[in-house]
Amino acid sequence: MKKISSAFIAIFTLFIGLISTPANAVVGGADATGSGFVVAVRVDLPGDLQTACTGGLWKPKIVVTAAHCVVAEGTSTVANASEVHVYAQGANVSGARPAANTTAIILTGGYSNSSTGFVEANDLAFLILDKEIGTPLISRLASESEAAAATVLGKKMNFFGYGQTAKVSDVSLIPLTLSQTPFQFLGGKTYLYGKSATGTGACFGDSGGPVILQTETENLLIGPVAGGSGSPCYPEIKERAVLGLVASNFTALVKTALTTAGYSADEAFTTPRPSLNKGTFTAKTVLKKIGVTTSGSTNVRFVGVKAKPKNACVATATSVIVNAKGTCTLTFTVKKSGKTARTAKTTFDIG
Known part of the structure; x- marks a missing residue:
């Protein structure tokens, strides 16, 4: 091992x-x-x-x-x-x-x-x-x-x-x-x-x-x-x-x-890789793109973003702005009340 x-x-x-x-x-x-x-x-x-x-x-x-x-x-x-x-x-x-x-x-x-x-x-x-x-x-x-x-x-x-x-x-x-x-x-x-x-x-x-x-x-x-x-x-x-x-x-x-x-x-x-269109999306909306629906008491935050090309997407803690074609890799944490936070990252194609 x-x-x-x-x-x-x-x-x-x-x-x-x-x-x-x-x-x-x-x-x-x-x-x-x-x-x-x-x-x-x-x-x-x-x-x-x-x-x-x-x-x-x-x-x-x-x-x-x-x-x-x-x-x-x-x-x-x-x-x-x-x-x-x-x-x-x-x-x-x-x-x-x-x-x-x-x-x-x-x-x-x-x-x-x-x-x-x-x-x-x-x-x-x-x-x-x-x-x-x-x-x-x-x-x-x-x-x-x-x-x-x-x-x-x-x-x-x-x-x-x-x-x-x-x-x-x-x-x-x-x-x-x-x-x-x-x-x-x-x-x-x-x-x-x-x-x-x-x-x-x-x-x-x-x-x-x-x-x-x-x-x-x-x-x-x-x-x-x-x-x-x-x-x-x-x-x-x-x-x-x-x-x-x-x-x-x-x-x-x-x-x-x-x-x-x-x-x-x-x-x-x-x-296939999930996709995002141009626009502004909340963190919870982005999670729905990968099949995750969260309750109102669940805290979802972006903690990292990487775009190709640069500035194809930009993110704050609670939302992402998609500007141009490319890929957008987002890291997020999800924490339910009273539970340990979980962290994951995935890449989206930008249409």
Whole structure:
């Protein structure tokens, strides 16, 4: 498990060397054996050893996972694809054989797996399989605006993993799942921070596990778990969090993964970016553009704005003025009475 160094919180990565006896994963989670969302990922190491990680089955031949699972620690050396093995959806891996091998690994060029244990930017990888291994339950990738909306609404997201239940324990042979509530997402290729109930969370071996947002009609893949902090696996860190990337924001990687696996790069793998017309809009009106309706007692404020071209939009704390075609990236906080403020960022096209 990795950690991220920032003014906000330290996050640790969640991959681990393997293997001995059974244990629970996703500390405090429910049994997810047979789930179509999750797969176990194993990477061969010298000396008849393996690294244990988790992945999400996005397409029958594409698994989404964390890049640090397939890059040697302290280097930019990517594992040979033939050394990466994937098990069947939701499998109990005790005595099981992998369902597929990997033929290609798609990740950001120059990605380096820091030996400090801190999470790096772009900690995302797509594994291309040599065969289809099942029917995914994932409808598509969640968009940036959907991740932002879920964050400010505090919508529950489920994540899955084959990791440990404590800092010193064995990885699980079955997948478990746990819900978490997002509380910060700063858009683009930044991390989405979530928090689970006290005494629960992600641990070593959960890296790459899918974070799922369920709507009334769809199962959306936010992206892979990249790291975590606080109890139970890092009790010395006060702040407790799980973080993951929003995979749809890595458009070039997504398209490369699709074409490499034999799918169309032109498919609508996520929803279009929301748009704003010229004019003046209150913060609450802008939130409605991404599907968020707030009550009168909810305080909504803009805390950041970035326009392309410059001055295409300008914002105060409570409104935004849209002047010209381009893009307008807005950061906002939403605070309900008596609740903790939630922060999110998303980009709008200006028509």
